Amino acid sequence: MRAVARAVVLPGTWPAALDLGLVDGERWLSRNLATEIEQRRLFPWIPVFFGLGILLFFQAKGTPALWAPAGALALCIAGAVALRGKPFILAVMIALSALFAGFTTGVVRARSVAAPVLAKVTIAPITGFIETVEDREEGKRVLVRVTDIKGLAETERPRLVRLSVRKGDGLSAGQFVAGTARLLSPPEPAWPGGYDFARDAYFKGIGAVGSFTGAVKRLDPSVAAPLSLRVAAGIDEARNALTQRIATAIGGAAGGVGAALVTGKRGLIPEETNDVLRGAGIYHIVSISGLHMVLAAGTFFWLVRALLALAPGAALLWPVKKIAAGVAMIGATIYCVFSGSDVATVRSLVMTLVMFGAVLVDRPALSIRNLSIAAVIVLAREPEALLGPSFQMSFGAVAGMMGLLPLLQWKRAEGRAETLLDQGLRWIFHAVTGLIATTLVASLATAPFAAYHFQTLNPYGLVGNALALPLVSLVVMPAAVLGVLSYPFGLDGPVWRLMGWAVARVIEVSGWVGGIGGSTLVVPALGVGALGLLSLALLIVALSISSFRWLALLPAGIGLALAADPSRFDVYIDREGGGAAIRHAGGQLSLVGRPSAFVVEQWLRADGDARAADDPSLRRDARCDPQGCVVEMRVGHHVAYVQDVAAFEEDCRRASVVITRLKAPPGCNAALVLDREALLARGATAIRFGPKAIEIRSVRRGSEAMAWSERRTGETADPPKENGPRRARPVPEQDLPEDDFSSGEPD
Known part of the structure; x- marks a missing residue:
């Protein structure tokens, strides 16, 4: 019971082999559960349930009442206290308490930031x-x-x-x-x-x-x-002044990148440089997060410890390591405030403070328990961070390394004397293999989140990081710290130029890696189910210490199967009906209307399509005239995009789906009509055609289903009662000479 209530992380390693006791399921379960409790590995699951509570909050419709989750939280806490003598029930009560605490945090946060939002242009x-x-x-x-x-x-x-x-x-x-x-x-x-x-x-x-x-x-x-504004403005002015100083001292693209590494201001980085860094898989270096915070705080820690070690009295009588940790915590906090205190930076600061705080109390600096504490603090402060790529990728990378790196540890052979050369070669070997191993594990752990949020994978990111990170770690970040310290004295110019030289080499390496064929793969958007299963597998691997880790193979296998065969939408529609992307008979998306380039790019990436938004082939398979466009789909249906009221009579009679930013006539007999009023209620909408029904997903209305036999117009939303298919009649080509067609571009 006490082991459950006071769960504390202890070091552990990956089980050498699958426990054959798995044949006896009950004994295997009890033995491994006892190991988890003995090794105090239940505590890391508290932030998991806390996060589940936040996810439930974001699934709620409207703004939930505060009393409901807060009351449930109070009841669970009371139950945990009353039933603390029963370990299993106590663990369940703690998990439920964490879940309702996460839901309550979401409600409180949403109410605390509530402010008017503009209703119209x-x-x-x-x-x-x-x-x-x-x-x-x-x-x-x-x-x-x-x-x-x-x-x-x-x-x-x-x-x-x-x-x-x-x-x-x-x-x-x-x-x-x-x-x-x-x-x-x-x-x-x-x-x-x-x-x-x-x-x-x-x-x-x-x-x-x-x-x-x-x-x-x-x-x-x-x-x-107000005082808060004056403080924020003063910090921002100081950041802008330093940004301009660094960018001017270094010059060119390297100047923009170097300034971003110090102040977090990325506006001066040319877009071509951003693309180069993304192609090499190292764009994370320009977002001030875990890497920068650890390197900056580590530089403070090393400098203070090294300087104090030069004084024999201080080295012998003072707690040098703790003093250095305290200075590193102060330096990291100042760095966070000065760099803008973005979500990623604050999250990294919390993790850094927890890590060095563990040094102050003589605990392991890097443990799964510390990571769990940092996750709870970050989510309690900004629960919305859970839905963003920054939180998911950073915590996923660290958790993955904690769970998988024990597999990659080597032990030195005992009884063999080492020469100085042997020691040097061993240090180089461990440094190189450690860099490769951590990059590989971090890349694997973050790949599902990258596929979900950005629809891209960088298979050569391992090469890019292996070549660039040594420069960033050994030259760029130490120079950044030294430059900031020398900035008030006006002696920072040479330091920035040294830093700029290293940044230029990083950009060159990125250009070389990004130039390799296939360096950036565009993949279809990962479904929520696949992401959830792969995340669960990562959590099981990272948080378990017993043979429970082998259970991760099940969700990982199913998640990978779902990711390999994604369910794509057949139609994407702009939130205002300004355009749509429709899958033609050849299997690719065809563009109609005039949606913005940004929106088109989002649609293409979600579909795993690497074409640019202005690619001429996007309009090749749409039959268009001044009144609108028609696209024939592989499943035998036709989708009409109407730009003129004169086209409604024919398209409503012939097409399966009619899309328009106009108001459709009440008698439109297409299976599905998405006109101005419908899109106003739904927002951006996507459609998936099935053999018996149309699945409709929209930003504001969620998921809907409609049988082909159900004819609708406008905003009819009741679920259909019939499931029989209705095959739409084919749409004839427009009665115009071939020369009168535009090349897919409506007038």
Whole structure:
């Protein structure tokens, strides 16, 4: 019982072989469960159930009541206390308490950040304080804390808006500005399951995005800026000043990358350089997260410990290691604040503080228990981080290394004297194999999350990281720390140039690796089921210490099978009906209408299609004229995209699905009609055709099913009662000469 209640991580290794006691299931289960309890491996499952509670919160419709999860949490805690004498029930009560604590945290967080969100496109004068400024190649992007938007009541006015400025010379954080802006509500996903900028913006307090349409005037503020804004503006100004200093000292693309590594401002990195780094699988180096925080804090730790070791009295009488750990914690905190305190940076700071805090109390610096504590702290602070790639990939990589690296440990042969050369060769061997092993394990652990969020895999990322990370670890980051320390004295120029030389080599290596054929593979979007199973397999491997680890083979196998045969959508529709991507008879997507290039790129990546948004082949298989387009699908159905009301009579009669940004006539007899009103209610929509039914998934309405025999128009949403197929009649070609067709591009 005490072992369950006070679960503490102890070192362990991977079971050498599968326990043959598996034949006797009950004895195998009890023996391995006893091992897990004895090794105190139940505690790491607390953040797992905490995260499950957060996931349940995000599945809830609307805003759940606070009393329900909080009351359930109180009951579970009371049950755990009352039944603490029964180990199994106690473990169940603790798990349920963690689950309801996660749900409660989500409710509290959603209510604490609640702020008005712009309801419709608005062009109006706006005034407010600039909170942050980001320099970009095409201008600046500012975050404005709004004081007034003409025509909007205070209850409808967003608290923060993010605006682009083409000519933003002289703008800086803390200024009170006024100008006319075109404002839009934060965009929803381009397809159901895609990146949800609106959700991220909500939790950041951003209620609108857009751009200034004219000159931006700097004015004397009518009200005093709040203290929080003055502090944020001061930090942002210092970051921008250092960013410009580093970028100017180094110059070129290396200057933008070098500045991003120190200050977190990535706006000066050319897009071509971003693509080069992504192609080599090392783009993670420009996002200040675990690698940067560990290297920065490690540099502080090493410097302080080395300097104190030079003084014999201090080395003998003072707790040098603990002092160095304390300084590293302070340095890491300052680095986090100065680099912008993004979600990834804060998460990395928490993990670093927990790691060095363990040094202060004489505990192992890196353990699964510390990782679990860091996960709970991060999720309690920002539960929405659980849904993002940053949290998933960073914690997944660390958990994977903790679970799999024991397999790759070597023991030195006993009884053999080593020469200095032997020691040097052994150190080099271990350094190289350690770098390769950690990169390989981290790549495998994060691959499912990369496939789910970005639909890309970098098979040569192992090579890119193996060549680039030594430069980053041994030159770039130590130079960054030294440059920041010498910056106040004005002696930082040579340090930045040294750092720039190393960054330039990293870019060159990335270009070479990215130039290898197949360095970037575009894969279809991983389904939620496959991602969940692969994540479960990773958790079992990382958190278990007994033969339970072999159970990971089951979810891993099923998850890989689902990932290898993904269920793709047949039609993607823009949230406003501005265009669609339809799978033609040849099996690829064909583009109709005029959706934005960004949206098209999202659709193509979700389908595992590597074509660019402007590829001419995207419009080759759509039969178009000024009234609209028709695409014939492999399953014998036709999808019509209507641009003119004159096309409704024929397309409603002939097509299986009609898509339009117009209002369809009430008598439209297509099996499914998605017009202006339907898309307004659904948002971005995707369709999958089955032999008996149409599966419809939309951003706002979730999943729906409709039998082919059910004829619908507009917003009829009741589930059909019949399942008989209805074969749509073929759509004839337009009665126009062949020369009158555009090449898939509607007029």
